[in-house]
Amino acid sequence: MSKKNAFYAQSGGVTAVINASACGVIQTARKHRDRIGKLYAGRNGIIGALLEDMIDTSKESAATIAALRHTPGGAFGSARYKLKGLEENRAEYERLIEVFRAHNIGYFFYNGGGDSADTCYKVSQLSRKLKFPVQAIHVPKTVDNDLPITDTCPGFGSVAKYVAVSTREAGLDVASMAETSTKVFILEVMGRHAGWIAAAGGLAGQTRAEAPHIILFPEIPFEKRAFLRRVKECVTAYGYCVVVVSEGAAYKNGRFLADTGTVDAFGHKQLGGVAATVARLVRDAHGYKYHYAIADYLQRSARHIASKTDVDQAYAVGKAAVEMALQGENAVMPTIVRHADKPYRWTIGMAPLSRVANREKMMPRRFITPDGFGITAACRRYLAPLIRGEDYPPYRDGLPKYVKLKGIAVAKKLGTRFVL
Amino acid sequence: MSKKNAFYAQSGGVTAVINASACGVIQTARKHRDRIGKLYAGRNGIIGALLEDMIDTSKESAATIAALRHTPGGAFGSARYKLKGLEENRAEYERLIEVFRAHNIGYFFYNGGGDSADTCYKVSQLSRKLKFPVQAIHVPKTVDNDLPITDTCPGFGSVAKYVAVSTREAGLDVASMAETSTKVFILEVMGRHAGWIAAAGGLAGQTRAEAPHIILFPEIPFEKRAFLRRVKECVTAYGYCVVVVSEGAAYKNGRFLADTGTVDAFGHKQLGGVAATVARLVRDAHGYKYHYAIADYLQRSARHIASKTDVDQAYAVGKAAVEMALQGENAVMPTIVRHADKPYRWTIGMAPLSRVANREKMMPRRFITPDGFGITAACRRYLAPLIRGEDYPPYRDGLPKYVKLKGIAVAKKLGTRFVL
Numbered sequence: 117m118s119k120k121n122a123f124y125a126q127s128g129g130v131t132a133v134i135n136a137s138a139c140g141v142i143q144t145a146r147k148h149r150d151r152i153g154k155l156y157a158g159r160n161g162i163i164g165a166l167l168e169d170m171i172d173t174s175k176e177s178a179a180t181i182a183a184l185r186h187t188p189g190g191a192f193g194s195a196r197y198k199l200k201g202l203e204e205n206r207a208e209y210e211r212l213i214e215v216f217r218a219h220n221i222g223y224f225f226y227n228g229g230g231d232s233a234d235t236c237y238k239v240s241q242l243s244r245k246l247k248f249p250v251q252a253i254h255v256p257k258t259v260d261n262d263l264p265i266t267d268t269c270p271g272f273g274s275v276a277k278y279v280a281v282s283t284r285e286a287g288l289d290v291a292s293m294a295e296t297s298t299k300v301f302i303l304e305v306m307g308r309h310a311g312w313i314a315a316a317g318g319l320a321g322q323t324r325a326e327a328p329h330i331i332l333f334p335e336i337p338f339e340k341r342a343f344l345r346r347v348k349e350c351v352t353a354y355g356y357c358v359v360v361v362s363e364g365a366a367y368k369n370g371r372f373l374a375d376t377g378t379v380d381a382f383g384h385k386q387l388g389g390v391a392a393t394v395a396r397l398v399r400d401a402h403g404y405k406y407h408y409a410i411a412d413y414l415q416r417s418a419r420h421i422a423s424k425t426d427v428d429q430a431y432a433v434g435k436a437a438v439e440m441a442l443q444g445e446n447a448v449m450p451t452i453v454r455h456a457d458k459p460y461r462w463t464i465g466m467a468p469l470s471r472v473a474n475r476e477k478m479m480p481r482r483f484i485t486p487d488g489f490g491i492t493a494a495c496r497r498y499l500a501p502l503i504r505g506e507d508y509p510p511y512r513d514g515l516p517k518y519v520k521l522k523g524i525a526v527a528k529k530l531g532t533r534f535v536l
Numbered sequence: 537m538s539k540k541n542a543f544y545a546q547s548g549g550v551t552a553v554i555n556a557s558a559c560g561v562i563q564t565a566r567k568h569r570d571r572i573g574k575l576y577a578g579r580n581g582i583i584g585a586l587l588e589d590m591i592d593t594s595k596e597s598a599a600t601i602a603a604l605r606h607t608p609g610g611a612f613g614s615a616r617y618k619l620k621g622l623e624e625n626r627a628e629y630e631r632l633i634e635v636f637r638a639h640n641i642g643y644f645f646y647n648g649g650g651d652s653a654d655t656c657y658k659v660s661q662l663s664r665k666l667k668f669p670v671q672a673i674h675v676p677k678t679v680d681n682d683l684p685i686t687d688t689c690p691g692f693g694s695v696a697k698y699v700a701v702s703t704r705e706a707g708l709d710v711a712s713m714a715e716t717s718t719k720v721f722i723l724e725v726m727g728r729h730a731g732w733i734a735a736a737g738g739l740a741g742q743t744r745a746e747a748p749h750i751i752l753f754p755e756i757p758f759e760k761r762a763f764l765r766r767v768k769e770c771v772t773a774y775g776y777c778v779v780v781v782s783e784g785a786a787y788k789n790g791r792f793l794a795d796t797g798t799v800d801a802f803g804h805k806q807l808g809g810v811a812a813t814v815a816r817l818v819r820d821a822h823g824y825k826y827h828y829a830i831a832d833y834l835q836r837s838a839r840h841i842a843s844k845t846d847v848d849q850a851y852a853v854g855k856a857a858v859e860m861a862l863q864g865e866n867a868v869m870p871t872i873v874r875h876a877d878k879p880y881r882w883t884i885g886m887a888p889l890s891r892v893a894n895r896e897k898m899m900p901r902r903f904i905t906p907d908g909f910g911i912t913a914a915c916r917r918y919l920a921p922l923i924r925g926e927d928y929p930p931y932r933d934g935l936p937k938y939v940k941l942k943g944i945a946v947a948k949k950l951g952t953r954f955v956l
Contacts (some may be wrong), residue, residue: 129906130703130712189708201859240717245658277934285552288609292550295580301556301833321934360688389812408809409832413721420841422936457804502865503934514697514923515704515739 119151120222122441123165124173125158126257127197127228127235130190131271132278132419133430134227134257139184140434141255142173142511143227146181146274150441156219161228162235165292166208166216166534170526183519185431186420186509194228194488197536199235202242209242211219211534213409217248223441224250227434229258229269229313230474233449237469240447250442253437254449254469258429259416261312264475265467267450270433271416273426276417277503278315279411280306283320285326286409287358290497300347300398302408303328304391306415311335311479316499317360319515327358329489332394334364335479336371336488344401346489351404361390420516424505425460431448436464460501539571540642543585544593544862547576547617547648547655550610551691552698552839553850554647554677555814559604559609561645562896563677566601571862576639576946581615582646582655586628586956587633589950595944598824603939606929607853607860608839612939614648617956619655622662622932629662631954638949639670643861647854649678650687650894651953653869657889660867673857674869674889677850679836684895686871686888688922690853691836693846696736698838699725699780699831703740707747708776708830714776720767720818722828724746724811726835727782731837731899736778736919738911747778749909752814754784755899756908758793764821766909771824783811811945840936843879844925856884880921 118194123140126134138157145155157171158164164171171192173181184191199208210464216224219462223351232504240252257265261272261296283303291302308315321327329350332338350357364371374389398406429452449472453465483495491499546554551911558577559705577591578584584591591599591612604611619628620638647658652925660672681692710721727733731753741747745956749770752758771779786792793810805951811828818826848870856870869892873885900934903915911919 126712129717130709138585149746163715181661187708190712193712193715196713197716248624280935281840282834284938285608285839286833288607288938289550289837290834292546292610292613293616295583295613297549298833303834392809392812399710407832408830409834410828410830412827412829413706413718413722414829414831414834418702418711424936482668488871500933502864505934506928508926508928508929511926513920514845514925518704525613535598 118220121153121169122155122223122225123154123158123216123221124190124225125161125165125168125227125262126190126194127161127232128194129259131193131259131416132188132274132422133270135184135187135189136189136229136430137257137270139181139435140431141438142181144438146437147148148438148442150499152223152400153220155532157192158524161197162195162199163195163197164193165212165215165333165534166536168528168530170528171228171521171523174445175524176521179188180519180521185427188417189520192452193236198231198294199238205443209238210246212239213243213248213250216529219526222250222261223256224252225437226252227255227257229260230263230476233263234473237447237473238356240469249447251441253445254472255433255437256449258311258314259461260307262310262476264472264477267454268429268452270426270430272312273423273429274418275306275313275415276298276414276499277423278421279316281421283317283328283358283360285327287320290327290356290358291475297405298407299351299404300357300406301361301463302359302361302391302394302406304361304363304410305407307334308364309476311362314360314362315483315491315495316503319499319503325354328355328360329357330359331490332359332364333366333479333484333488334362337347337368338365339481340397344397347398348402351451353442359394363390365390369500374525399417419509422507423503424507426504432464440466457501458476460504467505538640539573540638541573541634542575542589542643542645543578543641544645545581545615546610546612546614547581547583547646547652548614550614550678550835550843551677551679552608552694553690553847555604555607555609555611555648556847556850557675557677557690557854559601560851561591561858562601564855564858568858568862572643573640576641577612579943580613581617582619583617583956584613584616585635586954587634588950589600590946591941591943592946600939600941605847606936608681608837608841611939618651619658629658631665632659633663633666633668633891634671635950636670636909636929639946642670644672645675645857646672647675647677648807649680650683650896653683653889654893657867657893660889671861671866672695673861674863674892676869676871679733680727680730682730682896682936684892684897687882688849688872689778690846690850692732693843693849693922694838694920695726695733695835697843698841699736700739700923701732701830703737703778703780703840707740710747710776710778717825718827718828720779722779722781722811722814722826724828724830726782727754728784729754729896731782733781733902734780735899735911735915736923739916739919739923745774746781749774750778750779750849751910752779752781752785753904753908754782754786756904757788758775758785760817762818767818768822781814783810785810800917839929842927843923844927845922847927851945852884860886874926877917877921879926
């Protein structure tokens with residue numbers, strides 16, 4: 117049988133380093149031209165496969181592919197598009213296999229979080245049933261850091277660094293103005309269900325007196341009175357109070373502090389505005405002058421302040437995914453295995469997708485201080501290495517030089533149209 | 537007469553590079569110990585002088601002072617405290633002179649924006665009347681870039697770079713997700729009356745297709761219908777739309793798009809929430825999924841992505857202020873004089889405070905495209921050199937190493953207490 121082609125797609129929210137994983141996949145595939153034919157990428161993620169709209173990565177120069185390593189966003193386009201269960205919508209999976217068969221695709225590299233790990237697993241299962249073998253390898257990516265087994269998820273370290281650096285910088289700003297101006301500053305960060313990103317803000321300070329003074333985690337039910345008391349204590353003791361709040365912060369009954377009432381394609385509630393909610397609580401209770409920032413997409417696209425550790429790991433899982441495919445693996449995900457905290461030593465491991473799909477890794481309670489407002493020494497030991505090292509992109513005229521693909525389409529082979 | 541001491545204070549909103557100016561002042565004063573005695577700094581700005589609460593900078597090591605160059609925030613503390621007019625509150629000015637007299641202070645370096653230029657000018661005038669000569673030199677600083685005469689204001693170039701870089705990065709993020717997710721992204725930036733910071737976002741894109749697609753300036757009255765039409769055009773043409781909006785964006789009748797109804801110590805309205813307002817307009821009209829970020833203090837404290845040009849200029853005006861004082865100048869401000877755009881060539885000039893105080897430099901209309909939503913080539917020529925060059929701070933364990941002063945107080949000499 118002729119050598120197989122490969123398919124790569126980005127899924128879900130993009131990160132500052134997801135293209136570094138793509139770079140790892142493509143460069144490694146190019147080194148094995150004897151065994152892997154063309155590498156196609158889905159335009160806009162898995163939708164590109166369903167619509168048979170694929171980008172021929174072989175048309176991109178080596179320099180372009182190398183520049184993916186320092187380019188944020190999803191260079192091929194990503195999608196918030198969750199394939200339903202096999203029973204509910206078998207047609208979608210069959211269509212994928214149909215497209216893979218038409219283009220002689222034997223390797224499927226899917227770069228995403230928990231939902232895409234699940235999809236990847238199902239593709240692998242179905243391909244066996246349909247007698248068109250596809251080796252499905254999941255390439256981990258999520259700023260939420262909530263995939264199981266792996267020490268961390270590529271994308272997280274760079275958001276963590278952004279949040280820690282920004283908290284330290286804004287903290288200095290607020291400290292210097294607090295005597296006559298803003299006393300309470302609130303930084304809203306991502307993290308729907310897990311407080312990993314908010315926790316990273318805690319790395320900014322070395323002592324209790326330094327920002328951030330309060331972290332609000334999704335894992336800890338929000339108690340208004342305890343929070344407001346703590347704000348007052350901080351303003352009294354230090355002159356100001358910096359709060360890092362996760363978008364997923366919620367009351368005991370599960371209601372989010374800010375709930376816009378709309379849902380995204382994955383059925384997740386679309387959140388926003390928790391910072392404003394917290395600010396109003398502080399103003400109404402204490403009358404302190406406040407300011408708030410909402411980092412939103414800035415935090416996950418901030419390649420200019422990416423963690424070198426994170427970039428290296430993002431590249432490494434992409435590279436490992438191809439190597440695993442070549443070793444005949446299927447339905448697996450490369451993982452980061454931690455061997456030591458300081459200095460951080462890690463290697464690449466491998467996890468079966470059956471153990472990855474649909475499992476979320478929450479912050480352990482022992483990573484959060486007893487009062488629920490800070491991170492413990494154990495948490496610092498875990499987080500600290502993940503933000504280590506700088507990996508600046510090249511600049512031209514004061515701006516980072518990010519690459520844009522030619523994005524030349526693969527000629528369609530199927531006469532059929534697929535309706536999403 | 538014995539050699540005079542000097543007094544330095546930071547005023548108003550701090551920046552990523554105001555301490556670089558302090559570094560320039562202190563290092564230059566230290567080079568002239570034959571003519572300048574001790575350099576005292578106001579703790580929390582001018583309040584430190586009024587309360588006779590001053591920091592003895594001679595107790596800080598050379599390494600600490602050098603590290604101010606890469607430390608954001610106001611290391612000595614700043615204040616939003618505007619001295620009233622001489623007629624309204626002569627007591628405050630007399631108190632300043634009383635403290636200066638008690639501590640043999642003959643040089644007053646005031647590091648701030650338009651309001652502090654005015655204060656600086658009045659101190660100079662009054663010291664003459666009270667027969668205690670003080671040479672008052674204003675050191676320009678403001679992220680708003682609204683001081684007259686000078687080519688730019690130290691602090692602005694770094695905010696401009698932060699906003700341009702962030703807009704480019706978030707733009708790539710949104711572009712890659714737009715097919716199935718967020719179609720409109722809004723970034724709220726500072727700038728109460730002048731749109732300089734919002735304009736800097738325009739540097740992120742090279743073509744009309746690239747982010748940002750729309751900039752909302754305070755100078756251009758907001759027209760809802762034209763704005764919403766443009767948003768739709770962009771989403772149709774490019775698949776998404778990135779908007780940079782100034783906090784000072786306002787309707788034709790002068791009402792801000794977001795007005796919290798509170799005022800700060802300078803009597804300025806405290807703004808916030810324009811991004812949410814704009815997002816709601818988009819959602820209600822078109823139903824597009826949106827996200828918004830509010831950069832708030834992150835933008836003006838982001839020393840990690842400071843403009844090298846800005847850092848150099850901030851240092852240079854601090855140095856020049858001391859040199860001007862030694863040349864006998866009084867009631868003046870060092871300025872940046874532009875000689876060429878590309879490559880950018882600049883030197884230090886000097887402006888009399890009588891021509892600086894209480895005058896705001898607005899964006900010229902010719903810097904804004906006829907439709908009011910973008911920047912012109914002339915604006916790019918002006919802005920581009922100001923963000924050029926990177927000047928990374930040193931890092932330890934993945935975080936920038938910022939310095940903290942010992943902040944040892946100067947012994948009080950006056951028995952009197954002053955009530956603010």
